[in-house]
Amino acid sequence: MIRTHRKSEKTLSRVTAVVLALTALTPLAAVAHKDSDPVDLAKDIDKGPVWRTWTARVAEDKMDDYLNYLTKVYKHNLAAWKAAGLITDYKILIIEPRGADDPNILMMYQYRNMAALDAPEELWTQASKQALDKIQDPEVRKLIGADYDEWRTYTGWAPTAREVKL
Incomplete structure (x- = not known):
């Protein structure tokens, strides 16, 4: 039981780190245009x-x-x-x-x-x-x-x- 608990803590820590990294790398333009089509830099x-x-x-x-x-x-x-x-x-x-x-x-x-x-x-x-x-x-x-x-x-x-x- 202790091993399972520690594995899930490690997994949760890793998943949280990946989610935070992806959030930090998401361009602000993509967030600003969330209601429209995917960002088309050429149209800017x-x-x-x-x-x-x-x-x-x-x-x-x-x-x-x-x-x-x-x-x-x-x-x-x-x-x-x-x-x-x-x-x-x-x-x-x-x-x-x-x-x-x-x-x-x-x-x-x-x-x-x-x-x-x-x-x-x-x-x-x-x-x-x-x-x-x-x-x-x-x-x-x-x-x-x-x-x-x-x-x-x-x-x-x-x-x-x-x-x-x-």
Whole structure:
């Protein structure tokens, strides 16, 4: 009788220890969502917009010329693409290159989702043409035909990225 009593005490102690350990390891989110489905951590993540980044290396002595072109001409394309719903936002960043062949300018284009990347080329061309046709200033119109490829070297597209908001 004494042996049986001691065995049940040991078993009870072990069971209690396991229950306490499992209780301590249970995520609080699972307890908070006890009335709903099992916790789906993915639904707590806001899948934000998609970013594509075009990169180039602008010659040091041509950076002002290139920025002037972007400000006076390319900005009209960006506004037209945004108005047409092709992009939702954009950013242009000047960065410090780490090597001789590294880019020093990034053009970042924000899309509402991955499907927006599949817009037909005709929509882009049409929006750009309409935007550039509206430019009346003769000095700015000269910039439209400028050979900006002499000012910069295309270095590629960075990997497409989805913004995640926690």
